[in-house]
Amino acid sequence: MTVRERKPEWIRARFPGGERYMELKRILREGQLHSVCEEARCPNIGECFNAGTATFMILGDTCTRACGFCDVTSGRPQALDLLEPFRLARTVERLGLDYAVITSVNRDDLDDGGASVFAACLRAIRQRLPACEVEVLIPDFEGNWEALRTVVEAQPVVLNHNTETVPRLYRRVRPKARYSRSLELLARVKQINPAMTTKSGVMVGLGETVEELRQMLTDLRAHDVDLVTVGQYLRPSPKHLPVERYWHPDEFAAIAEAGRALGFRHIEAGPLVRSSYHAGEQQRVAALG
Secondary structure, eight states: OOOOOOOOTTOOOOOSOSHHHHHHHHHHHHTTOEEHHHHTTOTTHHHHHHTTOOEEEESOSOBSOOOTTOOSOBSOOOOOOTTHHHHHHHHHHHHTOSEEEEEEOOOTTSTTTTHHHHHHHHHHHHHHOTTOEEEEEOOOGGGOHHHHHHHHTTOOSEEEOOOBSOGGGHHHHOTTOOHHHHHHHHHHHHHHOTTOEEEEEEEESSSOOHHHHHHHHHHHHHTTOOEEEEEEOOOSSTTSOOOOOOOOHHHHHHHHHHHHHHTOSEEEEETTOOTTTTHHHHHHHHHTO
């Protein structure tokens, strides 16, 4: 018998349900689209879907990597769906969004890692709904900087790439990624377009120390990252990495204060914070200064 892990009282999220939740699920299915909210079992799915927002996941639902924290299916992906950008844009228009977030699985099987599809999605949304701002949460493209340029030149309002965890834990948490490569990617965005807003997301609870986390935030600022999110890692299933500890809300508040002192334009930190949670609000707060 599997014993269900008991979480602290501050880890509470709305149970998925309600008319708006079901409506958004139906719209996604009709558009043959995926959301990272569903695929990664995000704890905020009930709140976000009931608010009519979702983080769209392109390039299929199968990832070429198998990170120890992630519940997205890994394996051999299917062929590219060339109509996906148009279906995505139609769905964004149907929902009447003023801010959309697009992420993807890792597609290391593709020469450009799927960068051209990100760009096509940005162009398609802009054509159908010019007022909608689009944030992208991209993979590392295995260090293919021309692929990165393809996405940057498609002009997302925010370019997000998650560093996820401290460098000491990369081999266990993100075995196919490299901390230095993720930092370089974020720095190169500014080299291509100095005015572009960059963002990164971090998880805690995997065994990092407070000092390591503070150093990671220092590294991100040193690479000119503007926005950062810090949230609690929650184990999707018993086959995934265990939670080493749950950070208390007061610790998140201290990390947020440390981030503000480092000069981030905005930092959001809390037990249920995710990189795309309240993304539009984060961007607007940062834009105000």
